[in-house]
Amino acid sequence: MKIKSFIISIITLxxxxxxxxxxxTPEVFISGAVVAFAVGLIFCNSCDIFNDLKLTPKAFFYSFLYILVFLRELVKSNFDVAKRVISPKLPINPGIVEVKTKLKSKLGRMILTNSITLTPGTFTVELLDDRIFIHWIDVKSENIEEDTNMIVRKFEKYLEVIYG
Amino acid sequence: METIEIIGAFITLIGSVFLLLGSIGLIRMPDVFTRIQAGTKASTLGTLLSLFGLGLIYLDIAGKIFLLIVFILITNPVSSHMLARAAHYIGIKKADITVVDKLSTFRKNEQNNETQKPEAK
Incomplete structure (x- = not known):
């Protein structure tokens, strides 16, 4: 199923x-369509990154929900880190913890780790198969299960539906 | 001055406050990893809000601003991940208050396994 990846690339471009x-305007539309098709044809010959994307109505609905959840986390954790930075005692408790992900697809894992990195307070240092090593500014537990529940689960339950 | 311009200017102001906090964090944090946290992270919301406010003020370039926001959302995490990964790989010293480092333990175990295998043969 390379054709799906090809079409999504062209539409994105x-x-x-x-x-x-x-x-x-017509000239913008035509030149854009021709160039996007040509670029897709040349560079997307063997790309399969978008093949895991599901194009069902449910997946679209969950993508929308995912963006809302992500924005909420972004604002919440930005305030949290800002509060730590300005408090005189500098209340940080940093460390690198390990979590596990259930996602199988490459694109899903990429979006998961990028979301973790974008939310302040946590960022991905290394991703090896299903193990993700995360630097956390305030380590609450060193247990893999508990950390997975606290950091990964809130994003993963939406991404599971979208990417499988 | 229209209302939407005032709202846009206000949002840009909030964004710059977050950027300022990120810079303060960059100075106050003790080691590389926590500095990446403060520097690149408190600034994500700062940059996004600043751009969003600009988009409200100059409505005619809102599409380009939206594209900028998307590109920042894609590139920002990749760059901070690569910085942290490289820093960890060359073994930069971590702050004394660091609680746990599972990646170092993992790497050590892997190295031990690799050195033990040839001996077993």
Whole structure:
């Protein structure tokens, strides 16, 4: 199923082109479509990164939910880190913990680790198969299960539906 | 001055406050990893809010601003992950208050296994 990956790449390129031009006149539309198709044809011959993406209505709904959850976590943890930075005692408790993920697809794992990195307070140092090593600014537990529940689960339950 | 411009300016101001806090964190944190936390992280929301406010003020370039936000969301975590990974790989000294480092333990175990295998043959 390479064709799915190919089509998603072309659509992504075309949307970026239209946003950069900021208008949709016929010449922009035609040149964009031709160039996006050519670039997709040349560079997306063997790419299979988007093949894991499910295009069902449920997946779209969960993508939307995922963005909301992600934004909520982003704001919450930004305030948390900001509070730590300005408090005189500097209440940090850093360390590198290990968690496990249930996601199988490459794209799903990439989005999971990038989300973890984007939320302040935690970031991914290393990803080896299903083990993720995370630097945490405030280590609450050293148990793998508990850490997985605290850091990964809130994102994973949505990504599981979208990427399987 | 229209209302939407005032709202945009206010959001940009909040964003710059977050950027300021990120810079303060960069100075106050004790080691590389915690500095990456403060430097690149408190600034994610700062950058996003600043750009969002700009998009509200200049509505005609809102599409490009949206694209910038998406690119920052893609590239920011990759760069901080690579910095941290390289720093850990060359064995940079961690702060004394570091509680646990499971990656170092994992690497050590793996090295021991590799050195033991040829001997077993």
């Amino acid at each position: 075309f949307v970026i082109w239209v946003l950069l031009n900021h208008r949709l």
